[in-house]
Amino acid sequence: MELTTEEEKMLSGEHGRAVQQSMEILCALGKVYGADRLIPVSSVQVAGVSYDNLGEAGLEYLDGLAKDGKVKVLTTLNPAGMDLEDWKRMGIKEDFAKKQLAVISAFKKMGITISCTCTPYFVGNAPSPGDHVAWSESSAVCYANSVLGARTNREGGPSALAAALTGRTPNYGLHLDGKRKPGITAYVKKELNGTQEFGALGMVLGKRIGNSIPLIRGVKEATKEELKSLCASIATYGGTALFHMEGITPEKVDVPEESIEVGEREIKEAIDEMNDQCDPDFVYLGCPHLSLGEIKKIAGLLEGKKVKTEFWLGVARKVKEESDKLGYTKTIEDAGAILACDMCPVVAPIKGRFKCMATDSAKACYYARAKNRFMVRIGSMEQCIEAAVAGKWK
Numbered sequence: 012m013e014l015t016t017e018e019e020k021m022l023s024g025e026h027g028r029a030v031q032q033s034m035e036i037l038c039a040l041g042k043v044y045g046a047d048r049l050i051p052v053s054s055v056q057v058a059g060v061s062y063d064n065l066g067e068a069g070l071e072y073l074d075g076l077a078k079d080g081k082v083k084v085l086t087t088l089n090p091a092g093m094d095l096e097d098w099k100r101m102g103i104k105e106d107f108a109k110k111q112l113a114v115i116s117a118f119k120k121m122g123i124t125i126s127c128t129c130t131p132y133f134v135g136n137a138p139s140p141g142d143h144v145a146w147s148e149s150s151a152v153c154y155a156n157s158v159l160g161a162r163t164n165r166e167g168g169p170s171a172l173a174a175a176l177t178g179r180t181p182n183y184g185l186h187l188d189g190k191r192k193p194g195i196t197a198y199v200k201k202e203l204n205g206t207q208e209f210g211a212l213g214m215v216l217g218k219r220i221g222n223s224i225p226l227i228r229g230v231k232e233a234t235k236e237e238l239k240s241l242c243a244s245i246a247t248y249g250g251t252a253l254f255h256m257e258g259i260t261p262e263k264v265d266v267p268e269e270s271i272e273v274g275e276r277e278i279k280e281a282i283d284e285m286n287d288q289c290d291p292d293f294v295y296l297g298c299p300h301l302s303l304g305e306i307k308k309i310a311g312l313l314e315g316k317k318v319k320t321e322f323w324l325g326v327a328r329k330v331k332e333e334s335d336k337l338g339y340t341k342t343i344e345d346a347g348a349i350l351a352c353d354m355c356p357v358v359a360p361i362k363g364r365f366k367c368m369a370t371d372s373a374k375a376c377y378y379a380r381a382k383n384r385f386m387v388r389i390g391s392m393e394q395c396i397e398a399a400v401a402g403k404w405k
């Protein structure tokens with residue numbers, strides 16, 4: 012891989028140990044994937060934030076980088092394992108909270124924006140079409156590539172941090188025109204409604220096409236919330252970091268000959284597969300984190316009601332601040348639900364705490380079963396809220 016004079020200096024340690032270590036990671040990656048050079052990135056999104064995943068070794072690694080490392084571009088963070096301010100009311104233990112705050116403090120020292128969200132594009136990290144970025148959260152990576160038309164590989168935590176500390180990433184994979192072409196056409200034969208059905212589509216496609224890039228045809232309309240749900244599930248159940256959707260996503264591509272069809276039956280089977288026979292004691296909305304529009308809708312549905320289950324709404328702190336100003340937070344919290352900022356239920360230490368979780372997210376269903384050992388229910392936002400109020404799934 013060819014390096015510029017400046018990059019050679021970074022690699023030799025002239026810019027400090029954190030930059031040198033980062034260049035070593037980027038050069039190793041570039042070599043493995045056959046990159047010709049490093050390219051500048053306009054933003055970074057770092058995953059691997061929860062102390063639950065990082066442990067002591069991860070914290071030490073971050074503290075080491077924070078000694079002399081400073082980010083060169085806008086860098087935002089994925090969710091942590093708790094609400095950084097209101098962790099007590101979520102039942103998080105003090106020992107965990109201390110370690111989680113130490114992790115956050117290392118990121119802060121490096122100049123990273125403590126956004127703690129998987130929807131950075133709602134809080135000021137929204138690249139333009141064609142921008143090269145280095146993001147690591149799988150749903151956000153898919154959203155950046157597919158919906159925003161930016162270009163990113165799915166970075167690991169360390170390679171995203173290395174990109175942040177140098178402002179560069181190796182030029183391979185989804186940064187290249189030739190690697191962004193679809194290999195299969197998916198004809199959708201059912202009109203999809205709501206985040207749960209778009210999530211189900213992602214599950215069906217993910218399972219059938221793995222990490223191939225699909226061109227999705229036949230979807231007439233999709234909101235940004237429905238697209239974020241699709242991004243989350245297609246990446247979870249399959250692994251692709253990019254899809255094209257005719258008439259909706261920005262890149263113009265040729266139609267691949269190989270094709271599959273997804274109809275009413277497949278969507279229903281996917282929804283059935285994500286519904287265990289249980290009444291929820293926990294409702295979670297916000298996987299990926301909620302938009303302000305979704306919070307407004309939830310506030311409208313909860314107005315004047317009381318919930319019987321534990322009910323968390325995952326949201327970026329910046330979005331919650333808007334919700335506070337507009338009075339949505341008060342309406343939601345008067346009903347007994349919580350706006351949980353900065354966190355994700357998958358990386359929070361809540362394994363086994365609940366029996367049955369209701370959600371509108373296919374990705375949340377996957378991890379609630381696999382990681383938290385909960386049974387799950389998937390339905391529309393309306394169904395989830397009805398279940399929280401009734402304490403029963405209808």
Ligand code: F3S
Binds near residue numbers: 150299354374
């Ligand atoms: Fe976000 Fe966690 Fe879901 S990171 S996409 S809320 S699994």
